Amino acid sequence: MTTQPPTHPARGLSRRAVVAAAGVAGVVALPVWPGAARAAARDTGTAGAPVLDTHPPTEPSGTHVRDVGGTGVVFQYGAVLPSFDGWRTREPTRDYASLDGRWRFRFDPEGTGDRAGWQSPDHDDRDWDHVTVPGTWDLLDTPDFASLDGAAFGKGTAFTDGYAWYRTTVAVPASWRGRHVRVNFLAVGYSAEVWLNGVHLGKHEGANSPFSLPVSEGLRPGTRHTVAVRVFRRASYTDYTAARPQPVTDDHELPYKPVDYWPYAGITRSAWLESVPAVTVAKLLVAGSPAGGGTFQARAVLENHGDTDFVGRLTVDPGRDSGGRPTTEEVRVPARSVGVVPVTLPVPGAPRWSPGSPRLLTARATLTDGSHHRVDTLATTYGVREVSVGDAELRLNGAPLFLKGVNWHEETAVRGRAMTPRDYDAELGPLLDLGANFVRNCVYNRHPYAYDWADRHGVLVMDDIDTMWLNTAQQKLQTERYGLARALALTMAWTQHNHPSVILWCLQNESEIDGGGAPVYRAWLADLKAAVRAVDLTARPVTWASHTSNDPAFDLADVVGFNEYFGYFYGRDTDLGPTLDAVHARYPDKPILITENGTWSIAGTHGPGTTQGTEEWQAAGLRSHWSQAAQRAAFVAGYTYWVLKDYKQRAGYNQAYNGVSVMGVRTFDGQRTKLAYRAFQEAVNPRGEPANP
Structure with a gap:
């Protein structure tokens, strides 16, 4: 972690105020947003060749963690990476201007829009098309996108790559003067550059992670502002219809080459402008534990964007029904600095959170000034629960778990990755019907609604990033x-x-392992593990989805996780049991998780259970692998089927028809279930449902 010394206390503070400032565990100055992180000049390459984006020396958001009084705080674009709850909540001390709705849109195949001034508020965009945000340009004009008939594969906007531009205008109230304003995006795929009134705010890479850009230059409260976003998607292949399509790669991007899921393009999730006080609660990290009869931990991250030091009070309330009482700390945050207020409280009446009883609480931080006037508030939901690993068991609230889970891809045939809450309810609802207690967010972060849904319904989650x-x-x-x-x-x-x-962090999926002790691979995984551990108060277990049961870095994992396809890609179905036994012998203290296993079938194709492609064969494979894993529940922590629903990809990899991989237990349109759905439904969890003590 990089650290900076605390800012010197302001002159004139009373002794009482200086002593009370001990409520702030540490202070660091806001980082200077580095110009080096801005995008480099563009080179669109030779005519006819696929367009590749350009990259600065380091990833363009400047995301890093700093130790602030013993708490790891994540910074991005020169500010604290804030809470993104504004997509659904409205704090009374903040103002919001939604950017969802109709935008102007135009493809930029030559990558020359920035030189033509398309980011300028004066640019005439009246002849541009209209699109809806959130949305994906893949489905603007693509025939038979959801069909298994591949006659139209390679045609339409689903195969339009390179650059495209979005433009809209938004009224910024005069009351926003003197406040800190940021523009938030829940996701833009693959990368985005953002301008406000022609001023370049920054660039972001990563199709599925949220980002927040501070707005300072160019902001004129009381007027309308033009927001322009240039989105880039790399082509997957030079020719999608070639007999042997040649992949297009970029070593800086994640993923760097074509993978077997669809790289939806556009502003795929909500966006909004947010106005907060100059002194604000940027983030409220909380954790509830059953230890000691119930303990609440919080880290309130206070950010001062003003030019004067702030002296006031912070009250943290663990929430109604927690049994805990609010506590108030006197705080001082110097100008242009960030401080952290740590709070630990008993919550003796707090209910435990578990799949069988997913009881949620709401914590709130309230910042007041020296005159006791409310300055800012921030609330967050949480649950009192503890995840631990020991004696080859993965435990929740002290009880051993067996994860009956599925992988899933975030998409629908109608909206792609730009899903609505109703879509998520329909897509995730079958988990409850299947009796699943676990879902893996393969291989990227999901919309916040998906995590909220899991919190409310008691479904355990392994979260992934795009390192595939x-x-x-x-x-x-x-x-x-x-x-x-x-x-x-x-x-x-x-x-x-x-x-x-969220009980597990997954660091990567099926990545290459170098020889000779795998020094590169191990260093990379150690770096990612250190990153998540630097900010997680609860030290959730870390794992990854290895392509081999002989991974040389499993000693670094808290839970040994690997994908296996015995009886399909290699070996026999019955090879799984001996493999699990061998892994357990090497790592007797670590629980093992099967992060993927599955086969395929085309819905409606029936025949013997030994014939590939039939629903019977797919169901038989599931039963065989489940049985071998469940019989070893003493050290196997779970089984995760691949995959909940047929899914879309650009490759012809792994039984894909018109780009639809048919490995799901449901069809891509969600209208039919296969026999494997019933087989999974009937699988009996050897541990039963985790109890709520």
Whole structure:
């Protein structure tokens, strides 16, 4: 971690105020937003070649963690990475201006829009198309996107790559003068550059992680402002319809090459402007533990964007029904600085959170000034629960778990990745019907609603980042120089921290392992593990989805996780049991999690259970692997099926028809279930449902 010395106390503070400032555990100055993190000049390459984006020396958001009085605080674009709850909540001390709705839109195949001034508020965009945000340009005009008929594969906007521009205007109230204003995006795929009134705010990489850009230059409260976003998506192949399509790669991007899920493009999740006080509660990290009869921990991250020191009070309330009482600390945060107020309280009446009883609480931080006037508030939900690992068991509230889980991809045939809450209810609802207690967010972060849904319904979550199929050279690049993998890991752990449903951090999926002791691979994983541990108050277990049961870095994992496809890609179904026994013999104290296993079938295709492609064969494989894992529940922590629903990809990999991989237990349109759905439903959890003590 990088650290900075506390800012010198302001002259004229009373002795009482200086002593009371002990409520702030530490202070650091706001980092200077580095110009080096801005995008480099563009080179669109030779005519006819796929357009590649350009990259600064390090990932463009400047995401990093600093130790502030013993708390790891994540910074991005020169400010604290804030809470993104504004997509659904409205704090009374803050103002919000939604950017969802109709935007102007135009493709930029030559990558020349910035030189033509498309970011300027004076640019005439009246002849541009209209699109809806959130949305994805893949579904603007793509015939038969959801069909298994591949006659139209390669046609339409689903295969339009390179640059595209979005423009809209928004009224900024005069009352926003003197406040800190930021523009928040829950996701833009793959990368985005943002301008406000022609002023470049910054660039972001990573199609599935939220980001927040401070707005200072160019802001004129009391007028309308033009927001322009230039979005980039790298082509997956030079020719999508070629007999042997040639992949397009970029070592800086994550993923760096075509993978077997669809890279939806556009402003795929909500965006909004947010106005907060100059002194604000940027983030409230909380954790509830059953220890000691119930304990509440909080870290209130206070950010002072003003030019004068702030002296006041912070009250933290663990919430109604927690049994805990609010506590108030006197605080001082110097100008242009960040401070952290740590709070630990008994919550003896707090209910425990578990899959069988997903009881949620709401904590709130309230900042007041020296005259006891309310300055800012920030609330967050949390649950009292404890995740631990010991004696080859993964435990929740002290009881051993067996995770009956599925992988899932975030998409619908109608909206792609730009899903609505109703879509999430329909997509995730089958988990409850299946009797699943676990879901893996393969291989990227989800919309905040998905985590809220899991919190409310008691479904345990393993959260992933976009580090899929990395080669050794790229692992080395990410660790030693570019740092995008680390930035995504920090964003994941910081943003999803308070969700009780999230019990595991997953660091990578099926990436290459170098030889000779795997020094590059191990260093990369150690770096990602250190990142999530730097900000997680609860030290959730860390794992990853290895492509092998002989991974040389399993000693670094808290839970041994690997994907296995015995009986499909290699070996026999019955090889799983001996493999699990061998892994347990090597790591007798570590629980083992099967992070993927599955086969495929086309819905409606029936025949013997030994014939590939039939629903019977898919169901038989599931039963066989489940049985071998469940029989070893003493050291196997769970089984995660691949996959909940057929999913879309650009590759022809792994039984894909028109880009639809048919490995799901439900069809891509969600209209039919397969026999494997019933087989999973009937699988009996050897541990039963985790009890709430």
